[in-house]
Amino acid sequence: MLKNKKVHFIAIGGSVMHNLAICLKLLDNQVTGSDDMFFDPSKTNLQKHGLLPEKEGWNADKVHSGLDYVILGMHAKKDNPELLKARALGLKIYSFPEFIHEASKAKTRVVVAGSHGKTSITSMVLHVLQKTGRAFDYLVGAQLEGFETMVKLSDAPVMVIEGDEYTTSPLDLTPKFLHYKHHYACITGIAWDHYNVFPTLDIYEHQFAQFIDLTPPEGKLFYAASDPRLVSLIDRAEIPQERLLAYEALPATVRNNKTFVEWEGHEYGLQVFGQHNLQNLNAARCLLNELGVSNEQFFTHIQSFKGASKRLELIGEGQNCSIYKDFAHAPSKLKATSEAVTRQFTKRQLTACLELHTFSSLNKAFIHQYKDCYNLPHEALIFINPKAVEAKKLEMITEAELREAFNRPDIRLFTEAPKLEEYLLNQNWNNRNLLLMSSGNFGGLDIETIKNRITG
Template sequence: MIKNQKIHFIAIGGSVMHNLAICLKLLDNQVTGSDDMFFDPSRSNLSKHGLLPEKEGWNADRIHAELDFVILGMHAKKDNPELLKARDLGLKIYSFPEFIHEVSKEKKRIVVAGSHGKTSITSMILHVLNQAGHSFDYLVGAQLDGFETMVKISDAPVMVIEGDEYTTSPLDLTPKFLHYNHHFACITGIAWDHFNVFPTLDIYEEQFLKFINQTPPDGKLYYAESDQALCRIIENAQPEKSSLIPYGPLDSVIKNNQTFVLWEGQEIPLKVFGDHNLQNLNVARLLLNHAGISNNEFFEHIQSFTGASKRLELMGENEHSTIYKDFAHAPSKLKATSEAVTKQFKDRKLTACLELHTFSSLNKQFIHQYKGCYNLPDQALVFINPEAVKAKKLEMISQEELIEAFGRTDLQLFTEVEALENFLLNQTWINRNLLLMSSGNFGGLDIEKIKNTILN
């Protein structure tokens, strides 16, 4: 375990970076950090632990020869003055994935990968391990209920890692998940994402083939059998086929808008739902078997799992309406999430609102990947913040272009938050649900006001 070390973070303000900094400080290390911008919750969290720098910006004087090592975040540029000085001094520089591997070299590593569902599966695994009283370390991409930080490092024998395929650092364009060298892993599916980093589908898929090929002879990799692209890649993979195991959703039934898993003659009630969650549950179970959790233990503890933050997160409900918020932004996520809510509430209509917020989703060359993914909601709304388009130096997408790209003629585009709010507040919400999907914040939309108005 890392203790009594002097550590500096370049770009400490990131979601994982600031959590790792807090984790290392709690292990009695001397931690400092810099960044050129801070937003909540990282600003508040760093301030609470005495790690928020007095000033924003980079300062090469913070780098000195007494540092044991530096951890470099993706937000920093190659010409960052602190990075340049650290290299001049010959200091050890880790990216956070390299550092996570360094502190888990003696542990059993379970890595959750794929274009969607990573945070949900990792959350399920952590929830069950926690409820079962097991000792474990972890790295997860969202703040979870019951866990103080998104990273934990200890003397535990197991580490559970959410494996992101995005690039590692300004010095290393390797996908993060290739640094972890998993023993046991899963791939939830492959749907082209990160258009700005992986300009073609072939390049994107190649990263997952490399990940599959890292599976050791005594390890296991589980892959979603419903994903045709993934199955095709598996056919070309190097590991023995006995190490590569397909999985699908658990059998289930829906009664009175609640999902029950069917397992060995039992009906086990769940607080989550949707085919993608039933698939996620199954692979979480399989991976947990390698961490010493039996099937009986899994089903005992998974019943209390309410979901990861912003992953089909229940915002509120009454007898007529239910409101969910979801991180869905990529095409596959949009399709799976809207399908889950539609199936769960067959007697209700669904109004869904999608914010196009990422570089990929706002790019006219990529937008056609959404074709047919938004067909199920009764009302399909799209919100685009012109400021986000401007910040990404892209061209605004028109409603006509969206209609053609999505293949839905009644799709409605909103570019002003007031217009979207007024539309939602003036709908009839008897036997109608609302699904809000975004990796952003809908331009500051007052979700609490909308929720209270609908439900009251």
């Protein structure tokens, strides 16, 4: 099913969707697609591979009986004209997780799940597999250094998958990760997210309970021992406990702003840091052991791992100042990331800026989940783009409401990128770090100018 097929993508502009489209084209398939809007990097990537449609919007004429199958993205609606025509013609319609499972049926599947750390652990596993010369396929939610696309399909015997708990498609509201049918997996932790589709914590936790129970008799699932909610789910699992194995953070020390992990009498210098990453590293080690990678190989090669894009990514550095960018937006991610930078640089103050951008984070019914998650930075800033609030049909959150919800009375709210830029450029950055956390773009904030001025 991977070569010489005619494939159409409905909502081709998505992060994973456009990478899958490129992957299939590189496998000599005839690929077309549509979407109602395109943004970079997907727009540029599609254009580079000759897959960018001439016009934005949906066109039912692109769907015809000559197609071998259609791949449906989450962004499309149930009444999408291309979807309606595909169903009327009786075409085979896959969501992308269904397609990934179909394409990897003969492979050993490793799935990384959890509310946080999925991309980092998946990236660590891929990095070490690549360094050891193993053949593998993958699906990961970020662009990684040394990997051309975020999706690879081949005849490799192993596939490593970042398993998202978000819903699959307009036709299938089950979590994506339930489709992958893992052999080996890990769960990093459970922290309520995606309020729009999982309106209660119990409903959210139930998705992970189903995932745990999918672990096959010959498989294993590793879980973070530090997460009480996750441990409680594990204790109630309907499968034998011997298939469920706990892991903890690797022991480490910090010297001169660098982290060294300790293992069996040896020290290994790392390019990543933070307690959450030490936990992620151990999860990656456990999964790689199941794929035949030794601990010695793991620690040898993990020293060159620089991290995934926008996951505590160092984007600028001066003599006494470092600037980090992170995808953190949910409460648990905010807490782990700001704690990591604070503890890594004990002699520097930290100014942190969080953009509330997702439906959950901008929702007044959810915002109290952030209580006490933003306490460690010396200075705590929040950016909210009013256009994002309007697009999600929510009510703007005030500075007073943020201070009460976060339980931090000195939080400062910015709603305009130029004013945030002006504020940052007028600070003294000697012995002070900047941490930018967002799944958005801070309303178009000129991060390059800020980086050059602060570190220059």
